[in-house]
Amino acid sequence: AAYAPSKFAVRALADVLRNELQPFGVKISIAYPPDTKSPGFDNENKSKPKECKSIYALSDTYESEQVADAILDGIMAGEYHIGSPDFIQNRMINSLTVGASPRQDWVLDLLLSPIWALIAEGFRMYADYQASKYASRLKKSS
Numbered sequence: 001a002a003y004a005p006s007k008f009a010v011r012a013l014a015d016v017l018r019n020e021l022q023p024f025g026v027k028i029s030i031a032y033p034p035d036t037k038s039p040g041f042d043n044e045n046k047s048k049p050k051e052c053k054s055i056y057a058l059s060d061t062y063e064s065e066q067v068a069d070a071i072l073d074g075i076m077a078g079e080y081h082i083g084s085p086d087f088i089q090n091r092m093i094n095s096l097t098v099g100a101s102p103r104q105d106w107v108l109d110l111l112l113s114p115i116w117a118l119i120a121e122g123f124r125m126y127a128d129y130q131a132s133k134y135a136s137r138l139k140k141s142s
Contacts, residue, residue, distance in 0.1 A: 018102075027078055028080065029080055030080065031084075032082070032083060033070075033084050034084040034089055035062070036062055036063075037062065051131065055127050060086060070084050079104065
């Protein structure tokens with residue numbers, strides 16, 4: 001429960017810093033790295049409930065070098081929202097969570113927003129289903 005709020009807090013901080021520092025020529029970027037192969041990720045997966053694993057089963061896990069290269073490329077290109085090597089994840093994040101932040105391609109976001117909204121709703125329903133399964137499993141074991 002602590003991960004998502006802290007991620008949103010970092011996003012809010014980046015939004016404010018971008019706005020306040022832009023007049024001084026300071027560029028701010030925020031990265032959204034995907035699951036990355038690392039000892040920490042391996043350790044996390046040892047205790048991760050199977051329901052959580054199933055939520056992200058369809059997403060790829062990337063080498064740390066790929067993720068680092070994507071972040072550095074984004075910074076060098078002056079991007080605000082820096083994606084990952086995962087194109088679909090990038091488009092969804094840019095389209096669904098950008099709010100009033102700068103968009104990379106607002107026309108494409110506008111055209112794809114109904115599709116992303118449907119995909120996001122499906123993902124939300126699946127995540128809720130998995131959370132309910134996890135709660136049921138915990139209730140049975142106690």
